[in-house]
Amino acid sequence: MAETMMLGNQAVARGLWEAGCRFVSSYPGTPSTEITEYVSEYPEVYAEWAPNEKVAVEAAVGASVAGARAFSGMKHVGLNVAADPIFTAAYTGVSAGLVVAVADDQGMHSSQNEQDSRHYARAAKLPMLEPSDSAECLDFARRAFDLSEAHDTPVLLRLSTRVSHSQSRVTPSERQERERRPYQKDAGKYVMVPAAARVRHAAVETRLTALTEVAETSAFNTVERHDKRIGVVAAGIAYQTAREALGEKASYFKLGMIWPLPEASLRAFAAEVDTLFVIEELDDFIETHCRKLGLAVQGKALFSPLGEYTAEQVRAVILGTEAPAQTPAAIPGRPPVLCPGCPHRGLFHVLHKMKLTVTGDIGCYTLGASPPLSAIDLCICMGASVSSLHGFVQVRPEMAGQTVAVIGDSTFFHSGITGLINMVYNKSHGTVLILDNAITGMTGHQQNPATGLTLQGVPTHKLDIEALCRAVGVGRVRVLDPHDLAEMEAALREELAAPEPSVIVARRPCVLLPYVKRETPLAIDGPNCRGCRACMNIGCPAIRTDGRVMTIDRSLCVGCGLCARLCRFGAIHPEGEQKA
Amino acid sequence: MKNLLIAGVGGQGSLLASRILGAVYLSVGMDVKVSEVHGMSQRGGSVITYVRAGDKVASPLIPEGETELLIALEQLEALRWMSHVRPGGAVVMSTQIILPMPVITGQTAYPENIADAVCGCGLQTYVVQAHDIAVGLSDTRVSNVVLLGAASRLVGFAPEVWDDALRVAVKPRFLEINRQAFALGRAALEAEG
Numbered sequence: 080m081a082e083t084m085m086l087g088n089q090a091v092a093r094g095l096w097e098a099g100c101r102f103v104s105s106y107p108g109t110p111s112t113e114i115t116e117y118v119s120e121y122p123e124v125y126a127e128w129a130p131n132e133k134v135a136v137e138a139a140v141g142a143s144v145a146g147a148r149a150f151s152g153m154k155h156v157g158l159n160v161a162a163d164p165i166f167t168a169a170y171t172g173v174s175a176g177l178v179v180a181v182a183d184d185q186g187m188h189s190s191q192n193e194q195d196s197r198h199y200a201r202a203a204k205l206p207m208l209e210p211s212d213s214a215e216c217l218d219f220a221r222r223a224f225d226l227s228e229a230h231d232t233p234v235l236l237r238l239s240t241r242v243s244h245s246q247s248r249v250t251p252s253e254r255q256e257r258e259r260r261p262y263q264k265d266a267g268k269y270v271m272v273p274a275a276a277r278v279r280h281a282a283v284e285t286r287l288t289a290l291t292e293v294a295e296t297s298a299f300n301t302v303e304r305h306d307k308r309i310g311v312v313a314a315g316i317a318y319q320t321a322r323e324a325l326g327e328k329a330s331y332f333k334l335g336m337i338w339p340l341p342e343a344s345l346r347a348f349a350a351e352v353d354t355l356f357v358i359e360e361l362d363d364f365i366e367t368h369c370r371k372l373g374l375a376v377q378g379k380a381l382f383s384p385l386g387e388y389t390a391e392q393v394r395a396v397i398l399g400t401e402a403p404a405q406t407p408a409a410i411p412g413r414p415p416v417l418c419p420g421c422p423h424r425g426l427f428h429v430l431h432k433m434k435l436t437v438t439g440d441i442g443c444y445t446l447g448a449s450p451p452l453s454a455i456d457l458c459i460c461m462g463a464s465v466s467s468l469h470g471f472v473q474v475r476p477e478m479a480g481q482t483v484a485v486i487g488d489s490t491f492f493h494s495g496i497t498g499l500i501n502m503v504y505n506k507s508h509g510t511v512l513i514l515d516n517a518i519t520g521m522t523g524h525q526q527n528p529a530t531g532l533t534l535q536g537v538p539t540h541k542l543d544i545e546a547l548c549r550a551v552g553v554g555r556v557r558v559l560d561p562h563d564l565a566e567m568e569a570a571l572r573e574e575l576a577a578p579e580p581s582v583i584v585a586r587r588p589c590v591l592l593p594y595v596k597r598e599t600p601l602a603i604d605g606p607n608c609r610g611c612r613a614c615m616n617i618g619c620p621a622i623r624t625d626g627r628v629m630t631i632d633r634s635l636c637v638g639c640g641l642c643a644r645l646c647r648f649g650a651i652h653p654e655g656e657q658k659a
Numbered sequence: 660m661k662n663l664l665i666a667g668v669g670g671q672g673s674l675l676a677s678r679i680l681g682a683v684y685l686s687v688g689m690d691v692k693v694s695e696v697h698g699m700s701q702r703g704g705s706v707i708t709y710v711r712a713g714d715k716v717a718s719p720l721i722p723e724g725e726t727e728l729l730i731a732l733e734q735l736e737a738l739r740w741m742s743h744v745r746p747g748g749a750v751v752m753s754t755q756i757i758l759p760m761p762v763i764t765g766q767t768a769y770p771e772n773i774a775d776a777v778c779g780c781g782l783q784t785y786v787v788q789a790h791d792i793a794v795g796l797s798d799t800r801v802s803n804v805v806l807l808g809a810a811s812r813l814v815g816f817a818p819e820v821w822d823d824a825l826r827v828a829v830k831p832r833f834l835e836i837n838r839q840a841f842a843l844g845r846a847a848l849e850a851e852g
Contacts, residue, residue, distance in 0.1 A: 084678075084685050086695070109697055188696065212692070245719035246681055246693040316718075323718035390722040410739045411767045413759035415669065415704035446702060451764050523697070615764065620703055623758050624765070634790075634799050635757075 080251040087242040090213040090249050091180060092117035094220025095150050098176070099257035100124055102142035104135040106493065107522040108154030109189040110243040111182035115152050116525075119534050123254065128525055128534050131461070131493040132157035136164045136179060140233075143177040144269055146260035148224050152180040155194040156460060160494070162199065165233065169203045170279040171269050172231035172286075175260050176224030182238040185316075185360045186387040189521075191441065191460065193386070195361035200235050200338035204283050206290050207235040207338040208299060209315040213247040219299070219335065226293070230286055237337065239360075241316045241387065291339045299335030302348060306330065309397060310352025312345065312365055312376070317388060321358045324393035329356075340368045349374045356381075356397060360388055417446050419621040420597075420637035422587030423514055426485075426561040427454040428617050428641075429568050435481050435575075438471060440464035440495070442487040443520040451618045455485070462486070462494025469498065469507045479508040480575045486511065488544065489519040489527040496551070502580045503552035510574040510581045513544060514561070517588040524591070548582045555581035562587060564644055590637055598638025599653040603629050607650035614642040614651065660713035661689075662721040663814070666740040667732030668757045669703045672803030675828060676730065677708040679807060682824035683816060684712035694719035703760075705736060729782075730810045732789070732803060733757050734773040741777050750782050751810045751848070753789035753802060785809060785848055792843050801840035804829075808844025818845075 085093065091114045095103065103126040105115040119126035129135035132153045142149035153161060158181045165179065181199070184190040200207035206226060210219045216238070223234040267275050294300060305327035313321045314334035322331065332348040334340070349355050349369075357366040357378040366378035381396045382388065394400045417424050427447035430437055431454045439445055439455035440463060448455035457467055468484035475482075486495045491513050499511060519525040526532045531541030548556045555577055559567055567585070574581040588595050603614075608628040615622060621635035622642060631642075633654065643651040663680060667673040674695050681693040689712040696706045709721045723743055729750045731737030737752040744750060752774065762769045770776070778784040787809045793802035804825075811821055821841065829837045 082685075084681050084691065084693070112697075241694060241719055244695045244697055246678070246691075246695065247716070247719070248685065248690060319718045320720070323720075323722065387720075389720065390718055411735065411759050411761055411769065413668065413703075413705040413735070414761070415702035416760050418670075418702060443702065449760065450766075521702075618760060618764070620758070620760065620763065623763055632758075634794075 082248055082250045084246045085213045085217070085249040086113060086244065086246050087210070087213050087216045087238060088113035088244070089117045090216035091152070091220045091236070091238070093249070093251050094217040095178070096121045096124060097217070097252060097254050098221040098224040099148055099255045100150050100224065101147040101259075102139060102149040103127070103151070104129045104138040105152040106130070106132045106135055106157060107519055107525040108157045108182070109522055110184060110240045111152045111154045111157070111180060111238065112522045112525065113243070114180060115534070118150075123256075126534055128527065130528060132161035133164060136161040136168070139177060139179070140164060140168050140171070143173045143175050144262070146175050146262050148176045148257060150178045150180070153182070154190065155181055155183045155196045156190065156192065157181070158196050158199055160461070165199070165205070166203045167271050168233045169205050170271055170276055170283055172282070173227055173233060174262070175257070176227035177233040178220065178223045178227060178236055179233060180236040180238060182240070182243045183361070184240050186240065188240050191458065193361065195364060196237055197337055197364045198362070204287050205233055205235050205338070206230070206293075206336065207237050208335055209237040209337045210242060210335065211315050211318045211333070212242065213245070213249045215335065216242065217249055217251065230290055230293075232286055232290075237315065239316045287339055291341065294336050294339050294341040295344050297336065300341060300344065301333050301335070303331040303333060307351055308353045310348060310355045311358055312348070312355065312369065313358040314365070317358050317360050320388050320390055321393055324390035325397060328398065334365065337365070340365065342372055345369060346372060346374065349376075358382065358388070358393060360386070414449055415446060416449065416618060416620050417443065418590055419619055419635045420590035420639040422516055422561050422585070422590065423447060424452070424617055424619065425564055425641050426512065426514065426567060426585050427452040429564055429571065430454040430483065430485075433568060433571060435483055435571070436471070436478060438464045438468045438482070438484045440484070440486040440490050442490055444485055444487060444514050447485070449618070451616050461490050462498055465495045465498030465511050466501060468509045468511065469502045469505065472507060472509045476508070483510045483512055483571070483575070486513055487520065488513060488515040488517070488529050489525070491544070492528050492542070496547070499548065499553065499580070499582070500551045507580050508578060510571065510583060513582060513584045515544060515584050515586045518592060520589050524589070544584055553580050553582050555579065556584070557582075558584045558586050560587055561585040562639065562641060590639070598640070599655070600633040600636035600638050601631050601640065601643060601651050602633070602654045603631055603651050607648050609648050609650075611647070613645045613647065617641055617645065660711065660716070662726050663710040663728045663730065664721060664726045664740060664743060665708045665710070665730045665732070666736040667706050667803070668736065669706050671706070671732045672800060673706050673708050673732060676803045676807045677710050678828040679804070679824045680710040680814070682827040683814070683820055684710070686820055686823055687816065690714060690716045692716045692719040705739065707740065728810065728813055730806060732806060735759065735769065737777050738770060738773050741780060741782065744782055746781065748782055749813050750777055750784045751806060751813065752777060752784065752786055753806050754786060755790040755802065787844065787847050789844065792847065793840060796836060796839055796843070798836055801836055804837045804840040805844035805847070808841035809848035811841070811845055812848040
């Protein structure tokens with residue numbers, strides 16, 4: 080295939096395919112999602128969405144042990160969920176190659192924290208590779224499987240937002256088809272009871288020594304010699320930033336394998352240059368290693384542990400150039416908002432109006448925390464809304480009647496369901512609102528167990544959320560349309576008064592789904608508008624004020640009618656139906 | 660090095676515009692990197708994508724003050740990013756206005772006379788009624804390609820190169836409307852001079 084442009088994630092998918100990977104299981108998470116979407120387009124690869132990252136990795140381990148090259152992809156916070164099986168898979172090792180990609184999000188473009196996943200490689204004693212552009216994404220994904228099989232180990236592939244979500248040139252090649260390895264029962268290797276694990280721990284330590292030798296000698300790590308007054312050790316996107324900033328004014332030790340790190344070759348590079356800098360975003364991972372080797376390096380004392388680096392910052396620190404001035408003018412910010420017609424908006428309006436305390440969760444509906452809705456009090460991680468609601472009302476029983484959890488459909492299956500089991504089991508109070516918009520919204524419309532479709536769009540069993548909630552022991556389950564504000568408010572009052580756990584499924588499909596029809600845009604008739612601004616309280620981007628009266632931007636309005644329900648003067652109508 | 664910055668609002672199609680530009684540079688044999696924005700910022704937030712082309716591109720991000728051409732799909736975003744344009748650089752901006760939530764809720768005001776402010780800062784500025792042209796085509800989604808058509812006058816390359824890039828980046832069933840949008844945008848900048 081000829082040279083082409085590929086997204087980093089697309090190139091990883093291509094690399095998996097070329098390596099003969101047969102099994103992929105993942106949970107969507109920005110910036111990792113497209114790996115699994117792209118790989119699902121290859122018919123030779125079985126690919127699926129799992130309910131969460133722990134399930135996905137466990138499935139991939141099973142596939143590897145059964146003899147097929149297997150993969151799981153996730154974002155950094157997803158790796159926390161999958162950490163349990165990963166630490167033990169480090170002990171069992173693999174049969175066919177097993178690769179786990181983790182995409183970090185330096186700068187938190189769409190994440191609740193900034194986490195340096197490299198620590199997991201060291202903690203689990205697993206090799207980790209880090210590509211710096213799309214060509215390396217393809218190459219490293221492919222070679223990760225060979226490394227996995229050669230050293231009987233799962234391999235971590237670390238990505239970052241700027242590598243996952245940049246397009247650059249790639250030259251694809253053909254797939255190397257691989258027969259399944261024969262399955263052999265081997266309890267000593269695959270059943271991690273303490274007696275077997277003690278043996279395997281020793282194997283892990285021996286393997287780590289062998290992998291250090293790979294780090295010393297393999298082409299993953301390369302030296303680029305230019306001016307030797309400045310030496311730079313860097314990996315991934317930080318290497319590209321350093322290369323951009325310093326060009327040939329520095330020599331580079333580019334790490335493609337970031338755990339285990341080499342020792343002798345780093346020492347040799349340090350001896351070649353006058354001043355050695357480690358340029359790495361987030362933590363001082365490589366720097367700490369260099370210091371352990373006794374190398375004089377400059378790193379986090381000069382560079383921030385926060386966010387992405389820019390070439391200007393690197394230039395300013397290392398070459399002493401002037402840091403660029405900040406943009407002076409005060410320009411209004413543009414925070415993300417719930418889309419016009421979003422089914423969650425009506426629900427958040429009711430929660431805000433009722434002044435409820437709300438434990439929130441991860442998804443589009445986290446945007447309900449922003450003004451003017453301001454309807455979320457706490458948001459930690461996937462599934463935390465339900466479990467933290469339980470803790471909250473146990474400690475403040477007097478607030479049980481005014482505290483609710485909100486969670487999306489996909490997030491509920493990811494890890495909300497266990498929280499609900501806990502609420503029922505431990506006789507909690509409180510109401511859980513499941514915001515079922517019939518898709519996994521925030522990551523860009525992935526199917527989930529309740530949509531009735533697989534990753535490939537093939538019809539499958541459609542999970543019945545209400546039946547599931549009843550099955551775990553919730554006695555009070557009801558379904559409502561979140562646009563029906565009065566009924567929603569009445570239902571909330573009833574459920575919050577009940578001295579037992581309850582669930583309200585707020586059901587209306589995401590307005591961006593192709594089958595959701597746009598209604599006639601609404602318009603506001605000036606003479607009837609009193610300028611009370613009640614319609615502004617829902618934070619709809621289509622409504623604006625034009626002096627005294629409000630207007631609606633017809634190019635944004637999808638005609639959901641929520642604002643019309645809030646107008647006490649009957650001033651909002653579908654276009655063309657205004658009163659005289 | 661060619662450094663192009665596309666600024667817009669989530670949902671306006673900056674990503675598609677950046678992919679078309681990437682395809683153009685690839686087809687003429689340059690090294691090229693395109694940074695895209697996904698996730699949270701798609702929900703009506705500020706979105707910027709970078710397109711860089713040259714002999715060898717390292718970082719996908721454009722260093723501050725090195726942008727040659729800013730393509731702004733919305734006025735406020737033109738104002739926000741114009742300081743990244745190098746002296747003597749150019750701005751192609753749409754007249755479209757999309758109010759951000761802090762303006763809608765009355766916390767802050769939308770700046771007035773943005774086009775004058777951008778024109779007045781020494782950059783070559785081209786203002787295009789991209790949204791109106793797209794409305795004329797009965798598809799507001801193609802205003803991104805209208806603007807790109809206008810920008811193509813400054814980027815260079817033969818019309819066939821652009822047409823091939825459209826074919827690479829746009830789904831077949833939307834190709835024809837995007838071709839029309841591109842052509843109208845290209846004509847609009849010619850009219851501008």
